[in-house]
Amino acid sequence: MVVKSKSRRQFLKFIVSSLSAVGALFAFWPFVKSMQPGKKAQSTSSPIAVDIKGLLPNQKIAVTWQGMPIYIIKRTENQIAELEKKEPYPRDPDSLYSKQPQNSSNDFRSLNKDIFVVVAICTHLGCSPTYKPEQASVDKDWAGGFFCACHGSKFDLAGRVYKQVPAPTNLMVPPYYFPNKDTIVIGADKAGDERYV
Amino acid sequence: MSKLGDWLEQRLPIAGFLRKNLKEYYVHSSINFWYAMGAIAFVMLAVQVISGIFLLMYYVPTTEQAFSSIQYMMREIPYGWLIRYLHVVGASFFFIAIYLHMFRALLYGSYKNPREFLWMSGVVIYILMIAIAYTGYVLPWGQMSYWATRVIISFLTVIPYVGDGLAQWLQGDFVVSSVTLSRFFAFHIVAFPLVIFLFIGIHIVALHVVGSNNPEGVTVNAHKKPAKNLRKKVIPFYPYVISKDLFVVFVALALFLGVVFYAPTFYGFFLEHINQVPANPMVTPSHIHPVWYLSPFYAILRAVPDKLLGVIFMFLSLVILFFLPWLDKSPVKSMRYKGRLSRGSLCVFILSVIMLGYYGMVPATDTHLFWTRIFTVLYFGHFVLMPIYTRIETCKQPPELN
Numbered sequence A: 001m002v003v004k005s006k007s008r009r010q011f012l013k014f015i016v017s018s019l020s021a022v023g024a025l026f027a028f029w030p031f032v033k034s035m036q037p038g039k040k041a042q043s044t045s046s047p048i049a050v051d052i053k054g055l056l057p058n059q060k061i062a063v064t065w066q067g068m069p070i071y072i073i074k075r076t077e078n079q080i081a082e083l084e085k086k087e088p089y090p091r092d093p094d095s096l097y098s099k100q101p102q103n104s105s106n107d108f109r110s111l112n113k114d115i116f117v118v119v120a121i122c123t124h125l126g127c128s129p130t131y132k133p134e135q136a137s138v139d140k141d142w143a144g145g146f147f148c149a150c151h152g153s154k155f156d157l158a159g160r161v162y163k164q165v166p167a168p169t170n171l172m173v174p175p176y177y178f179p180n181k182d183t184i185v186i187g188a189d190k191a192g193d194e195r196y197v
Numbered sequence B: 001m002s003k004l005g006d007w008l009e010q011r012l013p014i015a016g017f018l019r020k021n022l023k024e025y026y027v028h029s030s031i032n033f034w035y036a037m038g039a040i041a042f043v044m045l046a047v048q049v050i051s052g053i054f055l056l057m058y059y060v061p062t063t064e065q066a067f068s069s070i071q072y073m074m075r076e077i078p079y080g081w082l083i084r085y086l087h088v089v090g091a092s093f094f095f096i097a098i099y100l101h102m103f104r105a106l107l108y109g110s111y112k113n114p115r116e117f118l119w120m121s122g123v124v125i126y127i128l129m130i131a132i133a134y135t136g137y138v139l140p141w142g143q144m145s146y147w148a149t150r151v152i153i154s155f156l157t158v159i160p161y162v163g164d165g166l167a168q169w170l171q172g173d174f175v176v177s178s179v180t181l182s183r184f185f186a187f188h189i190v191a192f193p194l195v196i197f198l199f200i201g202i203h204i205v206a207l208h209v210v211g212s213n214n215p216e217g218v219t220v221n222a223h224k225k226p227a228k229n230l231r232k233k234v235i236p237f238y239p240y241v242i243s244k245d246l247f248v249v250f251v252a253l254a255l256f257l258g259v260v261f262y263a264p265t266f267y268g269f270f271l272e273h274i275n276q277v278p279a280n281p282m283v284t285p286s287h288i289h290p291v292w293y294l295s296p297f298y299a300i301l302r303a304v305p306d307k308l309l310g311v312i313f314m315f316l317s318l319v320i321l322f323f324l325p326w327l328d329k330s331p332v333k334s335m336r337y338k339g340r341l342s343r344g345s346l347c348v349f350i351l352s353v354i355m356l357g358y359y360g361m362v363p364a365t366d367t368h369l370f371w372t373r374i375f376t377v378l379y380f381g382h383f384v385l386m387p388i389y390t391r392i393e394t395c396k397q398p399p400e401l402n
Ligand code: HEM
Pocket: B034, B035, B036, B037, B038, B039, B041, B042, B045, B098, B101, B102, B105, B108, B110, B111, B115, B118, B119, B121, B122, B123, B124, B125, B126, B200, B203, B207, B211, B212, B213, B214
């Protein structure tokens, strides 16, 4: 076929090139989608039960949930009092911009005052902060907390980030509950809760 | 030529192609040592490809076996250690050659008109090299591999709203896992190398279109046989330059093999000690840092006490290279004829890159951070102030070709 008119040729050029571009985009989509987390990745996220009978103050239990390191620690009376003072003022003292379950939205970011459960992944770039409960163990004003050695972010014993460090928000608190005094279930708010699975 | 040769030449003109691009490609005779770095880069590329193919024969890209398959290869396979060290030390030597190659471009203004596109194709190659080095670094699945991956994927999370989803998409899981390892493997051995080959091809084509620059900054027609009186000043690439290049390549190879045989980890600079520990997702090493060739960027990241801005400045420090041809307003190309300000600024720039490299590898104490910030400012200052200092300084008159 011979296309005579110039505008007609231009129109055909436009149609062919724009439709090919759209087609190429669609062809790309399955490849892009294929890189998303699959079923197997999602199934590791079911809740886990941890025995905390032997946990003493200033101790830590580290477990894995959804492939993430979770710390379970026990705070002392002094440390609890320190947290109530909210001093020196952290960046997000009321955890408005941070992630925690509804029932942990309090000054201690936990269900109980003493037991604290936290996702040990720095909100800066994902290193695991170390648990440093002793006073002055990071610098001379250190009141106990979590210290991320990668780029020096500091968090208090409720996982709240201090100012002047690179991490923007508080450490994340996972959903959890106590089926009985000595056990903690991480990954659900209450028994049978499957929301996070 | 033989009959067979003629027959082939008519169907696939290889000899003609080589003659046009080697024997009839003319450069200025002031071309010096710095101009051999491109050739070294080619040789290192070949080393990486060949050693890489043999590594592939034993390496297993799963979290269970990655670390041990490499250890097995190094201990039990005849010359397995050699193949691995060639690849590891080769990566560092590749970067050394490229840094010298880029420095040459800064020194002689090789990025200036008409070589802007050539320079930008180089910057793309450099970014691809970083991507290849990073994805390759993940493969041995040591402590540093794992945590570097975590940190670098987290760069994505600074993007508002979509960042978290994007990070999960890239790592294919909620955390860095076996899924992440196997896709980085695919990037490292297939995807990125294919793209880098393409761009190296573009780089060479672009070079041969405009011709090589030279330390004197004189304009040479790369495709025209020089007049009789210029034959000492303008020489063909083959045999003159290529023999010089070959000499430098052999010296570089000797140095390279010296390191491979006698100091393959290069005191922890080329192969870090902490990466000889298998990855442990529960424990971050107390001090994590990248390999030396990416260290300056990491230092810039740490210098900024804000997550989003830190990542932005780190990327800017790379992206700004693309704009270099338009930041330099100097009427001359080579540092030999530029003024004091340009020379001073280049020295300060090189110093700041080296110092940032140093501060990126040591722990982030307050004094270190203070100096890192100073050198970050100097790094950017070199580029941002360039339109000013290249305009106001007085340059010497560069020579003409006659
Ligand atoms: C795999 C990596 C690379 C290879 C194999 C390569 C190869 C070459 C070769 C063979 C030449 C001609 C010989 C020479 O001048 O040294 C050249 C020139 C050049 N390259 Fe590259 N190159 C690479 C990466 C880069 C990068 C990362 C940059 C800059 C960001 C760059 C910028 C340039 C420039 C500006 C020239 C022209 C220099 C002049 O004529 O003065 N190249 N390259």
